[in-house]
Amino acid sequence: MATVVEQPQDAGQPSQDTGTAEATASAAIVEIRSRINEIDDAIIALWKERSALSQQVGKTRVASGGTRLVLSREREIMEKFREALGADGTQVALLLLRAGRGPL
Numbered sequence: 001m002a003t004v005v006e007q008p009q010d011a012g013q014p015s016q017d018t019g020t021a022e023a024t025a026s027a028a029i030v031e032i033r034s035r036i037n038e039i040d041d042a043i044i045a046l047w048k049e050r051s052a053l054s055q056q057v058g059k060t061r062v063a064s065g066g067t068r069l070v071l072s073r074e075r076e077i078m079e080k081f082r083e084a085l086g087a088d089g090t091q092v093a094l095l096l097l098r099a100g101r102g103p104l
């Protein structure tokens, strides 16, 4: 049986390995991937912006004598993500909150 060996891509280069040798399907995949790449870039930018804003809120609150965390607010955010995305939403929310908190 032939062994398929994945070739490493150049760092920073979008992959053109579509996983199919069929030209029409391959062209469609390249097109769809272009939008996926835009979405990933937007998610990364929003993730970083949210994290910075969350840290700003935390610093503002602690500097004013408040608590570092507000668990009722965290529950509200986790519930929003769970309602929108199901069980995976809860995991996403936990990661988002962790990114904003930094190390405890």
Ligand SMILES: O=C(O)C(=O)C[C@]1(C(=O)O)C=C[C@@H](O)C=C1
Binding pocket: 054, 057, 058, 068, 069, 070, 071, 073, 074, 077, 096, 097, 100, 101
């Ligand atoms: O909304 C706040 O009060 C925040 O501090 C932001 C944030 C968040 O990342 O959403 C972070 C920590 C808190 O425990 C709750 C929420």
